Amino acid sequence: MDRPDLGKLFGDVTRRLIEAERPLVAAHALSMWGYVALSELARGSVVSQLALADAMSYDKNRLVTLLDELESAGLVVRQADPDDRRVRIVALTEVGRRRHAAVRRDIRAMEDELLADLDERERTVLMHALAQLGRRHNRRSPQRPPRGR
Amino acid sequence: MDRPDLGKLFGDVTRRLIEAERPLVAAHALSMWGYVALSELARGSVVSQLALADAMSYDKNRLVTLLDELESAGLVVRQADPDDRRVRIVALTEVGRRRHAAVRRDIRAMEDELLADLDERERTVLMHALAQLGRRHNRRSPQRPPRGR
DNA sequence: TATTGTTATACTCTATAACTATA
DNA sequence: TATAGTTATAGAGTATAACAATA
Numbered sequence: 001m002d003r004p005d006l007g008k009l010f011g012d013v014t015r016r017l018i019e020a021e022r023p024l025v026a027a028h029a030l031s032m033w034g035y036v037a038l039s040e041l042a043r044g045s046v047v048s049q050l051a052l053a054d055a056m057s058y059d060k061n062r063l064v065t066l067l068d069e070l071e072s073a074g075l076v077v078r079q080a081d082p083d084d085r086r087v088r089i090v091a092l093t094e095v096g097r098r099r100h101a102a103v104r105r106d107i108r109a110m111e112d113e114l115l116a117d118l119d120e121r122e123r124t125v126l127m128h129a130l131a132q133l134g135r136r137h138n139r140r141s142p143q144r145p146p147r148g149r
Numbered sequence: 150m151d152r153p154d155l156g157k158l159f160g161d162v163t164r165r166l167i168e169a170e171r172p173l174v175a176a177h178a179l180s181m182w183g184y185v186a187l188s189e190l191a192r193g194s195v196v197s198q199l200a201l202a203d204a205m206s207y208d209k210n211r212l213v214t215l216l217d218e219l220e221s222a223g224l225v226v227r228q229a230d231p232d233d234r235r236v237r238i239v240a241l242t243e244v245g246r247r248r249h250a251a252v253r254r255d256i257r258a259m260e261d262e263l264l265a266d267l268d269e270r271e272r273t274v275l276m277h278a279l280a281q282l283g284r285r286h287n288r289r290s291p292q293r294p295p296r297g298r
Numbered sequence: 299t300a301t302t303g304t305t306a307t308a309c310t311c312t313a314t315a316a317c318t319a320t321a
Numbered sequence: 322t323a324t325a326g327t328t329a330t331a332g333a334g335t336a337t338a339a340c341a342a343t344a
Binding site for chain 2: 301302303304305
């Protein structure tokens with residue numbers, strides 16, 4: 001049979017999500033990438049800038065400017081790692097944490113509206129499938145450096 | 150509960166698909182957008198350049214250059230529409246049709262490997278959900294011009 | 299007056315290389 | 322010699338405006 005390319009199917013949904021998120025993120029004075037950075041930091045596992053760049057699939061060079069902006073906006077702080085003074089540990093400020101939570105709340109509301117088109121079972125399966133397909137080190141796709149490095 | 154943003158979930162999968170497609174498309178001497186254009190044309194519903202740009206969510210100005218390349222590569226042809234001579238009807242050549250089919254075959258193989266991580270039921274639900282969420286004129290998202298116009 | 303396709307231009311985003319300071 | 326972070330530069334990608342031909 002003749003299904004459309006997965007790339008098109010996923011691309012269409014992703015594009016739609018991004019367009020829906022853009023005004024919400026902007027309303028909180030954040031760029032898209034700024035929100036992505038705050039999200040990664042909010043989940044807590046990230047420490048150094050390099051690890052953050054990797055987690056975001058973002059270029060480490062560009063991350064410098066992005067963090068400059070977030071820092072001067074008082075949303076994150078960079079502190080030297082005492083164990084290795086080359087490393088800069090990035091952390092959310094309290095303001096940053098609240099800002100992220102506020103944006104996320106708005107985004108979640110938008111997503112819930114979108115997902116209302118699916119029934120409960122579909123939502124569950126979708127979430128599982130997404131997590132599965134997005135996994136990096138799948139047995140079928142040997143370590144490939146995520147673009148933007 | 151605390152699921153990651155849909156934007157991240159979908160974005161991760163989409164990015165992964167694109168990176169997997171890139172070398173396949175390049176192996177057939179096509180750009181990503183070139184393949185997208187051929188795909189839309191292959192599905193047959195598109196006629197004018199403007200309709201093609203819309204179907205691809207691509208800028209009509211940039212489409213000119215893209216079609217120039219595809220045309221000089223002998224993959225598409227532009228003919229004036231006799232009913233409205235402002236309109237240029239875009240069509241695949243036989244070479245273009247075969248080129249698209251060849252690339253699509255490779256992409257399909259890659260996708261099948263990827264989807265092997267899911268069971269049959271999950272695949273079915275996923276496809277349905279993707280089609281549903283990607284639909285443009287959902288009752289909840291009033292006509293918004295897709296970016297790139 | 300509006301629309302299709304085109305061209306020209308400015309701008310933003312991204313990739314590459316090279317530098318510094320530490321290790 | 323290698324790595325984390327930084328800076329500088331060049332290139333690709335994208336958006337905007339304006340134009341000619343046709344309606």
